[in-house]
Amino acid sequence: MIETRLTKMMGIKHPIVCGGMMRLAYPPLCAAISNAGGLGNLTSAMYDGKESLQAAIREVRELTDKPFIVNVTLLPSIALGPEQYMAFFDACAEERVPAMEIGGVPLDRFEGGKYFKKLKDAGVKLFHKVGSVKHGKHAEEAGYDGVIAAGVEEGGHPLNENVTTTVLTPRMAEELSIPVITAGGMVNGRSLAAALCLGAEGILMATRFINTHECRVHDKVREELIRRNENETVLYGNTIGLQGRALLNDSIRKVMEIESRGGGLDEILPLISGTYGDEIWQKGNMNIGLIPVGQSIGLIHDTVSCRELLDRIVREAEEVLSHNTGRFS
């Protein structure tokens, strides 16, 4: 048992949270992680509005009676408008979901803070995902319940200040009094133990959960993540104003080439469009589109059940921490 402020706040067994993942964090995976003692993630952007998200939340609740977290990433998106975000927040407030992971624009600055208040009033614990201390301080002042400190090694959209987990987590922990959850490079028990040592109250992993039996992807996806190394992701997108980290593949190589010769969004978008989603995840074609995984792929060597993964992580963390405690003389 590793008990932290996060496990107590959320009433969960293990200080391990799943991060939002488009086309992956569906109710069955979410519930499997929560049933295993962590905090499973339901990613809202996969749904088209209030009713469909509510239906998904109810599906999670049919599969587990444990707490879970809903991701909403407030990005200036091509696909989602403010009405859709409002619908997501309404769904989460009405369903009184246990927690939310907010990325991008802080929720207190969205629609005059109306939804921030609505969700807090509904008892929803709010965590903001940030890549800088400045944003972390803002979250604390706004009344968030915790922050997720995302190092540049994470997949998805790390902040372009490019600060890594070893520096960001302790820097955040020494500035904030609300709990800090480490994201970026987190994958096993030694990651968890190191994050706790750096001042975190828990870890957030996303990429690692792809290689669980409960994540519904083609086996080729998991085989590819086991095969690929830590140096096979790249940062892209700085020329179009939104940095991302993705697996090196043919599409991303083309994106990098377009960016280096000053090509624009019009040229890049067709290569990274979400329309490739099923082709990638369900058919296992890893050479097209954008596959937003982190450097942690270098440390993924197998596919296990969520329960086995979480138990193993906590057991390993306990072992290394108790091994080192009291050895200073």
Place this chain on the structure above:
Amino acid sequence: MGFFDTRITKLFGIQYPIIQGGMAAGLVSTAELAAAVGNAGGIGFMCAIQWMDDVHKLEEEIKKIKDLTDKPYGINVTLFPMIEASWFDAVFELIKKYEVPAIETSARSPQPWLEQIKGLGIPWIHKVARIRDGVKAAKLGADAVTIIGSEEGGHPGAERNATSVVGPLLVDEVDVPVAIGGGFCDGRGLVAVLAMGGEAVYMGTRFCASEECIIHPKVKQKLVEMAYNETDYILMSVGDPVRAVRNSRTQKILEIEEKEGADGVTKFMAEDSGGLGLGGLTAMNTGDVEQGILPLGMVGGRIKEVKPVQQIVDEIVAEADEVLQKLSARKYWKA
């Protein structure tokens, strides 16, 4: 006198798993610094290429450190291929002659120098930024390997892999003990390294902000004032990136790299060194904090004070112990 045993402390015969790595940017890792780290219970390495112009100066430095400490210390040999073989031979001779207790190699594969290095018969640690280089060094017979993540100052490698990933990964890949660096400055860093499976914390920037480090007071001032998100990753376009404190020069270099690419920046570096030597690196000693290149790590943003080395080490050890005891007292886990 305290201690914390790992295979690396045993290898070097030191009290604490704390390594001050070899640093060269003008004069940085000299006898005063390495002796102070040794006297405080860790091990410090003097970087031989700081005296590349005259190997006798290295000899004087070795004599000096012998006066300053009877504790272990080491010499870093940076294996740049452009350096003449005769210089390396002279350095290895000095290491033998003065019975230098340890050697750190870095920058390139140690393979061409294997016979000389092993012939010294002293503890040998090799520093890498890539997993495959670490695996190779272990195969070649290094007694220990240091892996550094992209957050470190100086030359963190072109792969940009973070310490959180390459640290634990190299531990899995080799049987020899691993030191981990990049992003660490305190007791939390030391215990995080141990948690990752590392057997020593490797630090550079933290020791730059020490009283014993020879760098200019203005650079130390800049170091304690810099923010954690104020470093730049320059010269990526030429394939040999450097992490340095953001200033007018790094911004200029990045601008040229973006507009004119590798050729443009190579030309700029050759023609305009900001009025300084070593492409701007002498600023570490001249104190030209805007016109020079200050190769310090992100963790500079967590360092608030210049202190004596003894105090730095004592505080790291005390905090490391405290962090683990606190986690333990809060019943984080059942023993």
